[in-house]
Amino acid sequence: MATAALTPELASMEMFRSSLIRDSGSSETAERLCAVGRFSSLSRGSMLWQNPDSDRLVYIASGAVKLIGQRAGPEDSDAHANERSARGSQILAFHFPGEIVSVLHQAERDVRLAALCDTDLVIFWTDQFLDVAEGDPSVIRAVLTRSLEALQRSRARMMQLGHKSARQRVADFLVTLAQRIGTMDGEACDITLPMSRRDIAESLGLTLETVSRQFADLRAEGLVATSGRSGVRLPDLYALAREAGQRFS
Amino acid sequence: MATAALTPELASMEMFRSSLIRDSGSSETAERLCAVGRFSSLSRGSMLWQNPDSDRLVYIASGAVKLIGQRAGPEDSDAHANERSARGSQILAFHFPGEIVSVLHQAERDVRLAALCDTDLVIFWTDQFLDVAEGDPSVIRAVLTRSLEALQRSRARMMQLGHKSARQRVADFLVTLAQRIGTMDGEACDITLPMSRRDIAESLGLTLETVSRQFADLRAEGLVATSGRSGVRLPDLYALAREAGQRFS
DNA sequence: CGGGCGCATTGACCTAGATCAAGAAGCTGT
DNA sequence: ACAGCTTCTTGATCTAGGTCAATGCGCCCG
Numbered sequence: 001m002a003t004a005a006l007t008p009e010l011a012s013m014e015m016f017r018s019s020l021i022r023d024s025g026s027s028e029t030a031e032r033l034c035a036v037g038r039f040s041s042l043s044r045g046s047m048l049w050q051n052p053d054s055d056r057l058v059y060i061a062s063g064a065v066k067l068i069g070q071r072a073g074p075e076d077s078d079a080h081a082n083e084r085s086a087r088g089s090q091i092l093a094f095h096f097p098g099e100i101v102s103v104l105h106q107a108e109r110d111v112r113l114a115a116l117c118d119t120d121l122v123i124f125w126t127d128q129f130l131d132v133a134e135g136d137p138s139v140i141r142a143v144l145t146r147s148l149e150a151l152q153r154s155r156a157r158m159m160q161l162g163h164k165s166a167r168q169r170v171a172d173f174l175v176t177l178a179q180r181i182g183t184m185d186g187e188a189c190d191i192t193l194p195m196s197r198r199d200i201a202e203s204l205g206l207t208l209e210t211v212s213r214q215f216a217d218l219r220a221e222g223l224v225a226t227s228g229r230s231g232v233r234l235p236d237l238y239a240l241a242r243e244a245g246q247r248f249s
Numbered sequence: 250m251a252t253a254a255l256t257p258e259l260a261s262m263e264m265f266r267s268s269l270i271r272d273s274g275s276s277e278t279a280e281r282l283c284a285v286g287r288f289s290s291l292s293r294g295s296m297l298w299q300n301p302d303s304d305r306l307v308y309i310a311s312g313a314v315k316l317i318g319q320r321a322g323p324e325d326s327d328a329h330a331n332e333r334s335a336r337g338s339q340i341l342a343f344h345f346p347g348e349i350v351s352v353l354h355q356a357e358r359d360v361r362l363a364a365l366c367d368t369d370l371v372i373f374w375t376d377q378f379l380d381v382a383e384g385d386p387s388v389i390r391a392v393l394t395r396s397l398e399a400l401q402r403s404r405a406r407m408m409q410l411g412h413k414s415a416r417q418r419v420a421d422f423l424v425t426l427a428q429r430i431g432t433m434d435g436e437a438c439d440i441t442l443p444m445s446r447r448d449i450a451e452s453l454g455l456t457l458e459t460v461s462r463q464f465a466d467l468r469a470e471g472l473v474a475t476s477g478r479s480g481v482r483l484p485d486l487y488a489l490a491r492e493a494g495q496r497f498s
Numbered sequence: 499c500g501g502g503c504g505c506a507t508t509g510a511c512c513t514a515g516a517t518c519a520a521g522a523a524g525c526t527g528t
Numbered sequence: 529a530c531a532g533c534t535t536c537t538t539g540a541t542c543t544a545g546g547t548c549a550a551t552g553c554g555c556c557c558g
Contacts, residue, residue, distance in 0.1 A: 069408045090411040092404045104401045130390055137383040144393045151396060152353045154403040155341045159318045161410035162339040162454035197536065205411035207516060212537055229524060446506065459545060461507055478554065
């Protein structure tokens with residue numbers, strides 16, 4: 001009743017519920033799903049420890065996360081497993097509010113979710129989620145559609161990693177991100193990067209130095225402007241997209 | 250009634266039906282799905298022309314296919330669009346009998362399915378498939394599970410493309426393929442490669458020459474033996490897996 | 499069985515990007 | 529405002545793998 005904001009937990013659950021109903025699920029199913037979902041709040045930099053025994057579905061309510069794949073060195077022994085020991089880890093995807101991430105348990109590999117900034121999310125045990133959702137085909141179908149979209153993005157990234165130059169990767173990264181979280185400002189487009197240069201590098205399969213150099217080049221050519229660590233402005237999205245795409249030879 | 254084999258079409262439909270029922274779908278749903286599926290037979294090297302206006306699901310009954318992603322040069326004009334003009338195309342995945350491939354229509358990109366050898370398959374229009382399957386949640390769930398598996402494989406490939414050396418990629422490719430289509434022979438494992446060196450290269454984001462060189466090196470070290478173009482024997486799968494995986498430094 | 503074509507192998511060289519090594523901004527907290 | 533971090537930028541080398549080019553071999557077909 002107070003004028004103060006809802007608790008993050010209630011707000012997150014409400015977001016999830018209404019996103020389901022928008023996908024034409026019945027509100028009854030939504031209620032039951034909310035009942036089996038567990039709310040969680042992550043602060044910047046912390047990771048969601050993944051039980052190695054089961055798959056999860058994670059709904060992002062607010063903030064931003066990265067999905068990290070790490071070749072599972074068998075329990076890197078005692079070494080304080082804080083994030084910085086990330087040698088040779090690969091970022092598989094970034095995810096933003098409203099999206100559902102599927103974190104599959106995968107023998108031999110270690111897949112984790114880490115928060116780029118303070119993040120609220122709702123976690124489901126995949127089997128349980130599907131058991132409940134099975135009563136409502138439209139919900140399962142919605143989840144299927146989302147996972148096919150994720151597959152599509154994943155394939156697009158593969159093409160990027162396969163045959164593109166550093167310059168193209170960085171350009172493509174910026175254009176794609178602009179489409180997902182950018183705000184148009186007349187001709188130009190502004191993005192506030194939630195991730196570090198290192199994150200960008202690891203997601204593109206490059207080194208942080210190379211990413212930095214490509215930013216410098218694009219900046220020199222007037223294709224991007226930066227302000228501070230995280231402010232990026234793309235004065236000509238089309239020109240940049242052209243850089244990203246089919247520059248033969 | 251004759252002793253002769255079934256027609257490929259009937260055999261393919263029967264495979265599809267029984268794979269569905271194994272996944273606990275009702276046989277009634279299976280019948281209805283078969284009714285909307287269209288059988289098709291591809292000969293070695295030919296491509297499934299993808300209508301650009303809709304997504305498809307393709308069930309592989311026999312043979313082998315590659316899923317190709319090509320940055321869509323706007324209608325490469327008249328140039329006889331036979332397969333060989335594949336400049337800078339990337340192979341997104343290989344698929345084998347029993348698997349369901351989802352081919353999503355993707356603006357700006359051209360995704361196609363090509364047969365590595367003579368192949369029988371059943372094609373569905375995704376929306377129609379799901380409309381029918383919606384009556385039977387366990388079928389939709391099965392499709393979802395398969396697509397999550399595809400996502401998982403896709404992520405694994407991303408890690409490969411991201412941070413691995415040519416040697417590791419080739420080793421990983423062979424080990425992964427061995428697990429999918431290899432036949433054990435005591436300690437060793439035999440594979441008959443359905444794809445060319447060029448295909449391997451394009452799927453790993455390497456050149457055909459580099460792949461060849463890596464084969465030569467691994468051969469020299471006794472980790473693989475080859476016979477003819479397509480015969481491969483892996484005398485020590487574990488040693489090879491170790492090459493593929495976490496060789497730090 | 500032998501000719502010919504396409505795939506595979508091998509070699510010589512050369513760039514894009516990794517690696518190593520300083521510095522220069524940015525964002526904290528006091 | 530300043531100290532002390534972390535993250536970013538820039539520069540100088542080094543090398544894995546790409547590119548170009550020649551040769552060899554498996555496989556199909558007459």
